[in-house]
Amino acid sequence: DSGVTQTPKHLITATGQRVTLRCSPRSGDLSVYWYQQSLDQGLQFLIQYYNGEERAKGNILERFSAQQFPDLHSELNLSSLELGDSALYFCASTTRVRPYTGELFFGEGSRLTVL
């Protein structure tokens, strides 16, 4: 158990709908990362937050948004869903304690299926 919690584990929805994925980082970790993994693909970096502030953006679509709340949990919002958004969405957290070489700890992922 990495200590990173993601909900829901599975989600099936229809095209055009909106969903919210939730992530609770490891206790004490201030950094949260979101990744998308489509079938047989590597992990595509979406966005990173540190202590409530957005720090880095990857190839995140405009239909997607995220935020990190004061209690450090994060939510990824996916709207106007398309079939191609079906994927496994991972949240990961890391410590930022010096030296800044921390590993990423991954949650179990949220599998989104868009029908």
Add this chain to the structure above:
Amino acid sequence: EDKVVQSPLSLVVHEGDTVTLNCSYEVTNFRSLLWYKQEKKAPTFLFMLTSSGIEKKSGRLSSILDKKELFSILNITATQTGDSAVYLCAVGTSGTYKYIFGTGTRLKVLA
């Protein structure tokens, strides 16, 4: 644009074989290189390398980083069926603290 490339994309070997997985990178502000094993769901951490030429070892797995030539290798000796997985390489950057992943190498070990 930051890039991490892994090779081969897939590999099938027999138990007892030794395999070498490759990871090359082109990133701005390199900080660290990480190897992960992904079996069913969440990637699990194997190694983190920050210094060139220093081998990290854990049992039958070992890894080394060459910061001059911008690559790393992951070696698995005496492979077992339990080593079957996707092996992911990621590079961490300083400044923005991004972690860029390669597409992975899918390893299948046959009994």
